[in-house]
Amino acid sequence: MSGVRVLIGTRKGAFVATSDAGRTKWDIAGPHFAGWEVYHVKGSPADPDRIYASQSSAWFGQVVQRSDDGGRTWDAVGNEFAYEGDPGTHLWYDGTPHPWEFKRVWHLEPTRENPDEVYAGVEDAALFRSSDGGQTWSELPGLRSCEGPKWQPGAGGMCLHTILLDPTTPGRIFIAISAAGAFRTDDGGQSFKPINQGLHSQYIPDPTAAVGHCVHRIAQHPARPDVLFMQKHWDVMRSDDAGDNWHKVSGNLPSDFGFPIEVHAHEPDTVYVVPLKSDQERFPADSKLRVFRSRTGGNDWEPLTAGLPQEHCYVNVLRDAMAVDQLDDCGIYFGTTGGQVYCSPDGGDNWAPIARDLPAVCSVEVQTLP
Amino acid sequence: MIRVELPLALRELARLDGALSLDVPQPATMHAVIDAIEARFPALAGTIRDPVGRQRRPFLRFYACHEDWSSLPLDAPLPPPVAAGDEPLLIVGAVAGG
Numbered sequence: 001m002s003g004v005r006v007l008i009g010t011r012k013g014a015f016v017a018t019s020d021a022g023r024t025k026w027d028i029a030g031p032h033f034a035g036w037e038v039y040h041v042k043g044s045p046a047d048p049d050r051i052y053a054s055q056s057s058a059w060f061g062q063v064v065q066r067s068d069d070g071g072r073t074w075d076a077v078g079n080e081f082a083y084e085g086d087p088g089t090h091l092w093y094d095g096t097p098h099p100w101e102f103k104r105v106w107h108l109e110p111t112r113e114n115p116d117e118v119y120a121g122v123e124d125a126a127l128f129r130s131s132d133g134g135q136t137w138s139e140l141p142g143l144r145s146c147e148g149p150k151w152q153p154g155a156g157g158m159c160l161h162t163i164l165l166d167p168t169t170p171g172r173i174f175i176a177i178s179a180a181g182a183f184r185t186d187d188g189g190q191s192f193k194p195i196n197q198g199l200h201s202q203y204i205p206d207p208t209a210a211v212g213h214c215v216h217r218i219a220q221h222p223a224r225p226d227v228l229f230m231q232k233h234w235d236v237m238r239s240d241d242a243g244d245n246w247h248k249v250s251g252n253l254p255s256d257f258g259f260p261i262e263v264h265a266h267e268p269d270t271v272y273v274v275p276l277k278s279d280q281e282r283f284p285a286d287s288k289l290r291v292f293r294s295r296t297g298g299n300d301w302e303p304l305t306a307g308l309p310q311e312h313c314y315v316n317v318l319r320d321a322m323a324v325d326q327l328d329d330c331g332i333y334f335g336t337t338g339g340q341v342y343c344s345p346d347g348g349d350n351w352a353p354i355a356r357d358l359p360a361v362c363s364v365e366v367q368t369l370p
Numbered sequence: 371m372i373r374v375e376l377p378l379a380l381r382e383l384a385r386l387d388g389a390l391s392l393d394v395p396q397p398a399t400m401h402a403v404i405d406a407i408e409a410r411f412p413a414l415a416g417t418i419r420d421p422v423g424r425q426r427r428p429f430l431r432f433y434a435c436h437e438d439w440s441s442l443p444l445d446a447p448l449p450p451p452v453a454a455g456d457e458p459l460l461i462v463g464a465v466a467g468g
Contacts, residue, residue: 035379059429060463062416063416076412080422
């Protein structure tokens with residue numbers, strides 16, 4: 001493998017960083033879509049030159065961009081996200097009914113097989129699919145049947161932010177919503193069921209309710225797809241049965257509040273999180289930016305600090321802002337709300353910045369190039 | 371021909387250099403102007419008017435002849451000087467943000 005391409009979405013545009021397999025010298029291109037919020041940028045596993053980007057603004061709404069040349073040039077594709085039928089209401093922050101309204105695309109997930117097939121997770125929470133390269137979008141409305149009127153937004157909005165396309169079970173998709181929880185379909189999206197058994201959330205009236213949990217992120221290793229790891233609002237969780245049951249694996253973390261969670265490309269039991277002090281103080285504990293790694297599938301965690309700021313650090317790492325590459329020595333990447341993007345080319349042992357002064361980073365994805 | 375001035379972000383999105391003049395069927399309305407913009411620049415579809423609700427995006431304003439026409443229904447006729455191309459229609463982004 002010859003190198004990597006890091007796709008960075010920020011509050012004021014998108015950037016593309018490239019490097020050879022050494023991952024020490026970087027070329028950075030951008031900003032693309034300067035001045036616009038770019039919540040997510042992701043490449044197609046089937047065709048690395050095909051990349052999708054979610055571009056949005058409070059003034060001009062949602063635009064979906066598509067590149068067919070690895071991010072050098074872009075063209076706007078379809079941006080009509082119409083809910084199927086009358087979507088009705090969900091709960092607002094104060095508990096009153098609130099009409100379902102499309103606001104933006106949080107996450108784009110191209111399928112492994114077809115660069116023209118891509119899923120979009122949106123706010124207000126719903127799952128859409130395009131089969132024509134993003135030109136048209138159709139909702140998979142079965143998801144909202146899972147007690148949708150009871151869903152409530154998290155602080156960032158009622159967003160569908162995680163889409164995991166199961167690599168071995170056809171038709172199986174995991175999704176997660178803040179603050180509704182995790183859901184799974186086994187029939188390609190016709191029907192979904194909540195998979196929140198074992199979650200405990202003291203900030204909702206029934207801490208073990210079927211829906212209402214603020215799931216921040218789910219991660220999966222493709223070689224062991226029934227094992228899922230979850231960073232919840234509080235708690236790091238693990239499931240060994242495709243989400244049917246969860247148990248807590250926060251172990252010795254200094255805090256189990258955080259946003260991203262990722263799994264090493266070649267070690268299914270090696271997991272990464274970035275703990276924050278608390279949901280009130282969303283910055284690293286002790287003002288030290290530390291990634292925590294577990295080599296045991298949770299519970300036992302070690303801090304990774306080499307090359308990361310260990311004083312006066314008050315950034316956040318958002319849920320879509322961490323990724324891993326597929327090189328033999330797995331690279332780990334994350335971006336911060338302070339505009340830094342870090343890479344560790346050795347599984348987390350050592351870190352160095354790719355960029356230090358970008359706008360606040362919303363998302364980081366990595367393509368491993370042939 | 372109706373003359374339209376777009377915000378910089380939309381001119382960049384449309385890859386539009388210079389002035390914009392549109393042939394709009396009479397009676398000219400905001401809906402008709404936006405339809406013509408979206409037909410010529412598909413990348414701008416939904417950026418001025420929500421594609422589902424077909425309402426003006428709340429952070430955009432429509433000015434013409436030194437007056438604010440934003441509150442008029444989108445199917446109301448535009449002022450004659452705008453329809454005749456004597457005065458430009460200004461589509462303006464609200465001053466906000468950080």
